[in-house]
Amino acid sequence: MSAPAPATTRHVEVAATASWTHRLRRLGVWLAAGALLLALPHVVRNPVAVPVMNQMGIAVVFALSYNMLLGQGGMLSFGHAVYFGLGGFIAAHVLNLAGPGGLYLPVPVLPLVGGLGGLLFAALFGSFSTRRAGTVFAMISLGVGELIAASSLIFDGFFGGEEGVTTNRTRAPLLLGLEFTTDRQVYYLIAGWALVAAALMYSFSRTPVGRMANAVRDNAERAEFVGYSARWVRFVSFCAAGFFAGVAGGLFAINYEILTAENLGLNASGAVLLMTYIGGIGYFVGPILGAVVFTFLQSMLSDYTGIWLLYLGIMFLATVLFVPAGLAGLIAMHLPAWRAGRLRTLAAPYALTALVALVTAAGVIGLLELVHFVVSTSPSRTTMRLFWMTVPARTLAPWLGFAAAAAAGALGVRWAAPRAAAAFAAASRPPGAP
Amino acid sequence: MSKAKRGLIGVLVLAVVAWLAPGAMSADPIRVAYIDPLSGPFAATGENGLKQFRYAADQINRAGGVLGRQVEIVPFDNKVSPQESLIQLKKVIGDGIPFLFQGNSSGVAHAISDAVQKHNERNPGSRVLYLNYSAVDPALTNEKCHFWHFRFDAHADMKMAALTDVIKANAKIKKIYVIGQDYSFGKAVADAAVKMLGQKRPDIQIVGNELHPIGKVKDFSPYVQKIIASGADAVITGNWGADMVNLAKAANDGGLKVPFYTYYAASDGVTAAIGAAGVDRIRLVHESHPGNPDAPKPLADHIAGYKKLHANNDINQARIHTALNMLALAVKKAGSTDADKVAAALEGMEWTNLSGDHVVMRPDDHQLLMPIYISVHTNKGIKFDYDNSGFGLSLESKIERDKATLPAACTMKRPS
């Protein structure tokens, strides 16, 4: 917080004069990410993996764009899905115009169309909503979100009503003979765009405007003294975020070939807030982690339990309460220990705490599932499947058992957690320090 | 810090284990996917539907199954979201399940139908059949029809045709108010009401044609006041869920006594929530005998058997039994689970359902043709109530199949 202005200028200089090796290493990270993306569909053999990874890729771009507002600009938005959805709708309409005799617009270019659509509306709504930061901005974003979500059900001509707008990616003209009939072909398109978009967003955060967004977030008044208009900086960030949200919307249009009102609704806006926050808003990779984990849980957890949203809610609250820096923050916390080569000393205390935590979690999950079963099924049904066991849910024994597991686990955590924390503190101490 | 860290790790480990654990992969049973909401606000409807499917499947299995194989219902949770439905559809296809049922929300139905058509055209080797047991947007079997979609419920226009026949015969009704949720289904109901009433009873005045935002209205009193001020003799509404319950409650509080003709004002909590506020006022247009006052024997047995298993749920979609049995019969006729062959066998298939009605799957548009019933919400003479509330539906009138049939408007393209 102290003296942000000089600090920022110094950062700009550092970024501008980053040494050769530095740049090379950064390039290496991006190349490695690209190689990983290329290899993934060949490594994971589950038939459902590719569609889920497609969804993850879209979520990653969307969450990264959201963090341009929240993490980098300090602007809390409750209506970011508006730009995702509008970009997607525009992309879908344009794709419908493309094809033989129509527009020459191959599928790989389409996300750009979505991005421009998002940019257009971000510039429109941003022109008045970015005048202020803080609560005023948040509330305007909520109002705009509600208005757009409501009009999406009223203006059938553009939004297609409840059925939404459908499109067909195979009718568009081909570019370099690239076809998009299977999920795997679409995967490479999404992976490519996600990589490019992530790289661009990263570069944006290194530009003077991107740096100034941080400064404006921390202290708008001081930033103004440096000669930047805080409002202009916010507006530029907002437009950039809208553009990339639109890119994600365009990718969505290609992948699902349908856009509906839910894509720009408040729930979608809430979801991107959740995933970004769980991932960690203070780090560039945070939203990536958050989007991957959130999408995974959202599409897979529901196969196993009807109350998966409850677990997600608990996990979210636990993140806010105990790990406000998010998953990325959790990892970053361990960098000093890793650099000092002491990560190995953490294995035993961590494994122990993980074990007792798992027991607690199993107890709590068991109890919640029992409640769910008793409330939602008829009294005539007495047994349920739980943790690979058949459990007589309407007798006292399983309730006592799971309660005991939860209590014992909790006691175990109380015993093991301080030890893990102590081990962490010891491991993180800089080398040479006493 | 550390507590949550461990919690997170625990969840992650569980998730990874879940991902790696193989699903039920036994190739023996005939697997049928069920994609509907099993979590979130509409889960009550989805879960009850799943139970009815499983109940019907158990009956088929007890009678020896199909082609000597058991029928297994595999549930997938779509959270009534089109996007989630498509993800679940990919899972269904990835698991090699050839048949899928879905019913809740026409928006979801359009998304699935469109995706199934595209998938089948692009992947002739792994085609799937979409069996729609409840989504009633007429477009699904009209302009959006295709070979791999079948509908087992009467669509909104068929129901409206039946309803307007009843209104036509009721000389007391002179003014009608139409109110609905502002989205495709609400609009389809309103348009059909205006058009059909204009043809059948040109003397009836439409004194109000109102659309309100879906799920956003907190208090329906102002709408009720408007209806009262218009002097309407009857109200037609396609509202469902909380919008239906609150409309009925506000009508009761505001002293509005006229009949309400509805599509979805029953069961899954709605009957109990409306309660006394709807007695002799709420009427339902639906595709099956309501079970009261005198249920046909097969229906009565079906309901009683179901109630024994699931005391807190009701048979509110008898068409589920019809749909699953017609599918089983088609598989038997086709001698395989190949989507194209089963679809061909379903075309033109005839069946006698639990209400004792003779129903036919019309080949031209894959719409099941059936009689339509109009019932009233009451607590008098109710043998099979809904929601264990003492309230239920009692038969008022029945429109025979030929009267309830509308001409097909589909150009069906069949795979060569």
Added chain:
Amino acid sequence: MLELALFSLLNGLVFGMLLFMLSSGLTLIFGMMGVLNFAHASFYMLGAYFAYTLGASVDFWPALLLAPLLVGGLGALVERFGLRRVHRFGHVAELIFTFGVAILVEEVVQLVWGRPAKSYEAPAVLDFALFRLADNAFPAYKGFMLLVAVGIFLFLFGVFTRTRAGLIIQASLTHPGMVAMLGHNVPRVFMVVFGVGSALAGLAGVIAGPVLGTFPGMAQVLGSIVFVVVVIGGLGSLTGAFIASLAIGVIQTSAVALDLSLGTTAASLGLPVDGGGALQDLWRVTIAQVAPMLPYLLLVLVLIVRPTGLFGTRET
């Protein structure tokens, strides 16, 4: 026509006073702690569900008192063990925490009470028409709702202007540091205010549940509208919340009675209307149809013109 106007006004008043019961707590909590509490409407929902359960075992009248107390206690616990902890991570974290609480409450309600709507009914004593006009009836229960809301308003007004506790709260609104210096336990004041605000929301739930329905989505339906009221009225301003509540209540109910659309208005003014194109629906939509959207439009407009809200003094 006259009775339509009268009943619209009455219904608007009832709904507006209900909004005030919710927004008064929210605006106090914001004014004092700087937290926009997303979970506020969740406490309203809990009030309705508690009263439903209590009403089944005891009766409506004890539930009317007990349910808000329970909700208030719960609110105080959330403040003490959740919000206070998150406080040091800043306002965004606090806001996101309440967002998480809202999700969790909705899920827990579904887990405990199930997903379908509950048949939570008004007490039989109040199940009659207070008065009739033409074909319209005004139910006695709505009169009761109005009575309770006015009572709460007078109570709050009295507490704020006439009691020592009210003065401390007013002082903590603007000068928390000074109040702490004077030896008052500011965190405890926060906890009490949060608890009382939650209890008020709970009370609103108890009396609104039978009319507006008791179902797991009831918090979401009302949640953002309460925000709108508080922001339009001016954050932290009780007067603003009162006026904005009534205004939004009346606007929303009376807009329903208006069947005007851009198309018909233009036509009656003799302007030619082009009914085609992608914006064709714009001409078709009536004011009645968009009535529930008007508050959000108002919100955006007010914030553009006056970022502090109508009666607010600060905008953070």
